[in-house]
Amino acid sequence: MNNNTHFKAILLTTFAVFLMSLESLFIKLTFIGAFSFSFYIGIFMIISINIFIYQDKNKNMRQVYTTGIKALLICGFLFGISNLFFILAIKTTSVANTVMILSTGPIFASLYDFLLYKIKSTINIYISSFFIFSGLYIIFYNQIGSSDMIGNFYALVCVNAFSLAFVLMSKHKEIDRFAVTSIAGFITAIISFVFLKSLSIDLNTFYILLFSGLIISPISRVLLGMGTKTLPASEVGLLMIVETILAPIWVWIFLDEILNSSTLIGAFVILLTLILNSFYLIKINKKTTNF
Numbered sequence: 001m002n003n004n005t006h007f008k009a010i011l012l013t014t015f016a017v018f019l020m021s022l023e024s025l026f027i028k029l030t031f032i033g034a035f036s037f038s039f040y041i042g043i044f045m046i047i048s049i050n051i052f053i054y055q056d057k058n059k060n061m062r063q064v065y066t067t068g069i070k071a072l073l074i075c076g077f078l079f080g081i082s083n084l085f086f087i088l089a090i091k092t093t094s095v096a097n098t099v100m101i102l103s104t105g106p107i108f109a110s111l112y113d114f115l116l117y118k119i120k121s122t123i124n125i126y127i128s129s130f131f132i133f134s135g136l137y138i139i140f141y142n143q144i145g146s147s148d149m150i151g152n153f154y155a156l157v158c159v160n161a162f163s164l165a166f167v168l169m170s171k172h173k174e175i176d177r178f179a180v181t182s183i184a185g186f187i188t189a190i191i192s193f194v195f196l197k198s199l200s201i202d203l204n205t206f207y208i209l210l211f212s213g214l215i216i217s218p219i220s221r222v223l224l225g226m227g228t229k230t231l232p233a234s235e236v237g238l239l240m241i242v243e244t245i246l247a248p249i250w251v252w253i254f255l256d257e258i259l260n261s262s263t264l265i266g267a268f269v270i271l272l273t274l275i276l277n278s279f280y281l282i283k284i285n286k287k288t289t290n291f
Contacts, residue, residue, distance in 0.1 A: 005230060006230070006231070009226075009227045009229075009230045009231045010227070010231065010239070011227075012223045012224075012226050012227035013223070013224060013227030013231060013236060013239050014227075014239055014242065015223060016219075016220045016221070016222075016223035016224035016227060017220075017224070017239055017240055017242045017243045018242065018243075018246065019216050019219060019220035019223075020216075020220045020221075020224070020243050021242065021243040021246035021247045021250065022212075022216055022250060023086075023212065023216060023217060023220075023247075024090050024095040024098065024099065024247040024250065024251060025095075025247070025250040025251055025254060025255070026208050026211070026212040026216070027087055027090040027091065028090060028095065028251055028255055028257070029208055029254075029255075030205045030208055030209070031205070032201055032205055033091070033196065033197065034084075034087045034088045034090075034091040034092075035192040035193075035195045035196035035197075036192070036196050036197075036198065036199070036201065037087055037091070037209065038083065038084050038087045038088075038188050038189070038191075038192035039188075039189050039192035039193050039196055039199075040201070040209040040213060041083070041087070041185070041188065041189075041209060041212060041213040041217055042080070042083070042184075042185040042186065042187070042188035042189025042190075042192060042213075043185070043189050043213070044185075044209060044210060044212075044213025044214045044217075044218075045181065045182070045184070045185030045188070045213055045214075045217055045218045046182055046185040046186055046189065047214065048213065048214040048215070048218040048219075049178050049179075049181050049182040049185065049218050049222070050182055052178055052218075052222075053178050053179070053182070059176075059178070064176045064178065064179045065176075065179050067174055067175060067176060068172050068174045068175040071168060071169075071171075071172035071175050072172075072175045072176070072179055072180060072183065073183065074165075074168060075165045075168050075169050075172070075175065075180045075183075076179070076180050076181075076182070076183025076184045076186070076187060077183070077184075077187050078161045078162070078164055078165035078168070079161070079162070079165050079180060079181070079183075079184035079187075079221070080183065080184040080185070080186065080187025080188045080191070081157070081158075081161040081187065081191075082158050082159075082161040082162040082165065082184075083184055083185075083187075083188040083217075084187075084188050084191055084192060085154045085155070085157040085158035085161065086098070086102075086154075086155070086158045088151070088154040089101075089151045089152075089154035089155040089158055090151075091151075092148070092150050092151030092154060093148040093149075093150070093151025093152055093154075093155070094148065094151075094248075094257060094259070094260075094263065095247050095248050095250075095251045095257060096247075096248040096257075096259045096263050096267060097139060097148060097151060097152055097155065097263055098151065098155045098158075098247075099243060099244045099247045099248065100135070100136075100139060100244065100263065100266065100267050100270055101136065101139075101152060101155035101156055101158075101159055102155060102158065102159045102162070102243075102244070103240065103241065103244040103270055103271070103274060104132050104133075104136065104159055104270070105159050105162060105163045105166075105240065106128075106163075106240075106274070106277075107125065107128065107129050107132055108159060108160055108163035108164075109163040109164075109166060109167050110125045111163075112163060112164050112167045113167055116167065116168075117167075117171065124277055124280055124281070125277075127277075128273050128274070128276075128277040131269055131270075131272075131273040132269075132270050132273050132274070134269060135265075135266040135267070135268075135269035135270035135273070136266060136270070137266075138262055138265050138266035138269065139152070139262055139263050139266035139267070140152060141262060165180075169225065173229060177221075177222050177225030177226055177229075178222055180225065181218055181221045181222055181225070184221070185217075185218070238274075238275070238278035238279070238282070241271060241274055241275060241278070244267075244270075244271060244274075245271070
């Protein structure tokens with residue numbers, strides 16, 4: 001991978017993560033239920049992505065949806081589940097809790113790499129896991145029995161589905177990232193439709209859903225898929241920390257949602273661990289490349 005390609009991948013991934021950090025704010029700005037929000041987001045994602053596919057002369061619609069179809073459907077399903085549980089988590093607990101739990105993705109990805117492909121983790125993963133789960137324990141300890149704990153569980157389901165999907169996508173580079181996002185939107189919409197109680201929404205909510213579903217959610221996921229196709233996992237992990245930091249800042253600025261002390265302490269432990277681990281991996285990758 002040349003320097004120009006590497007730089008473009010970093011830019012794509014950074015911008016994708018920046019867009020994703022806004023999603024939590026948009027969810028919090030609406031007063032409809034999680035399933036209603038998920039249904040409309042899923043529908044708008046399907047529309048947006050298929051417009052992109054149709055207008056791209058280099059893409060054949062039939063080929064996009066049939067290349068690596070088994071892996072495509074599995075990844076789309078996992079991302080769809082991830083989308084749904086992310087919205088459920090944001091609606092049930094604080095944004096800070098949710099994104100801190102989502103930041104543990106690299107640890108779960110390493111676990112699934114081992115379970116599926118027998119790729120053994122290095123010692124830094126075991127050390128990082130200890131401190132990350134210590135941080136999660138600090139966050140969870142004072143929330144056991146509260147509604148926040150339910151939201152924390154939703155976030156754990158989300159990060160597991162998300163991590164597993166990325167592990168599979170890294171092994172199946174032939175599947176189209178647009179198609180994965182479109183199928184994810186379909187899965188999110190279908191499951192949400194089964195559980196939602198009403199389709200009625202106010203005009204302000206409609207505009208938020210339209211902007212988030214047609215632009216923010218699909219573009220961020222496609223760009224993330226494109227960027228992470230070439231970047232090493234260590235750099236992706238470091239860039240994903242941007243969302244972990246920005247998302248709570250957005251809701252603090254616009255909605256005055258403040259972190260409680262246990263979340264703040266746990267967040268510090270998790271973020272410091274992730275940053276140190278990412279820099280360590282980048283250093284190791286550079287040594288390996290130079291060698």
